Amino acid sequence: MDFNDIYYFYLTAENRGFTAAERASGITKSLLSRRVAQLEEKVGVQLIQRNSRQFSLTEAGRQLYEGAINMVSEGQSAYDSVALLRSVPSGIVRVSCPTVLAQHHLSLLLPDFMRQYPKISVSLDATDRHVQVIEERIDIALRSSKSLDSEPGLVSRALATTKMILVASPDFIAQHGMPTHPNQLARMPTLCDQVERQEGEHKWELFSPEGCHSIVKHHPRLFCFNRWVQLESAIQGIGIGLLPNPVAALSVEKGKLIHVLPEWTTKGQIIHAVFSKRKGMNPASRAFLDYLILHLPEILTAPSFDNNFFT
Structure with a gap:
């Protein structure tokens, strides 16, 4: 087996056609076409559907392409590892x-x-x-x-891996009270991103050190994927936020935020x-x-x- 034939086939499949493969690799279209045809003859199956309007692989072609991806990737990695030693x-x-x-x-x-x-x-x-x-x-x-x-x-x-912690401002706690159990969060305004939405509802999944598990259905006042905006909103007393510990820790240290329900956290x-x-x-x-x-x-x-x- 001439592995160059597989490489020529990979270039053609990766670029979805002989003309595009020629532009990408500098190898002439005629050479690519001839070597792919030789490969098809060797393996005894058609690999590419010949159609002037669109390029497509046969089922055998798709299987060979997946294997060729790994072969080229491993070869490139081997080459790069040697190049790394000399440069x-x-x-x-x-x-x-x-x-x-x-x-x-x-x-x-x-x-x-x-x-x-x-x-x-x-x-x-x-x-x-x-x-x-x-x-x-x-x-x-x-x-x-x-x-x-x-x-x-x-x-x-x-x-x-980082942990998520519940935080709120001192003013927010003074107004709404300090929750003692996750179930109480359902009655308080919260901050979240849209990723936290599950089955049409906003939920937080919390765990205690003793292995207790609580699903909190909450009602956000602010939806924002950006943690910076959530942090500033928590500091300003808009709601309780569930934020990564590295994001909120310094504000907790400085007293701008209070760590709420510190015994409860999320999966990492x-x-x-x-x-x-x-x-x-x-x-x-x-x-x-x-x-x-x-x-x-x-x-x-x-x-x-x-x-x-x-x-």
């Missing part, structure tokens, strides 16, 4: 990250990383939307969730690094990921989120 990582790393994580944690890590790797540039998209990693050509996307559903073509690496929020499995990770991206693995858990344990930005 200093360089180039651009395209990173997507939730706004709060970028502003108040990743911002503390980036300067030291870039001093260590002077030939690496970072393009950081601080956004709370769900980015399309492959379509938007993102090298590493950071995501925070209780769990991460697998997506086609992507792999993930858990980096760190896991911060994942998500990246494409269709191509090997380049040395610059690998260096960035390794740096996050080493340093992000430590910086998340230090309360660094100060609310003096507005003052």
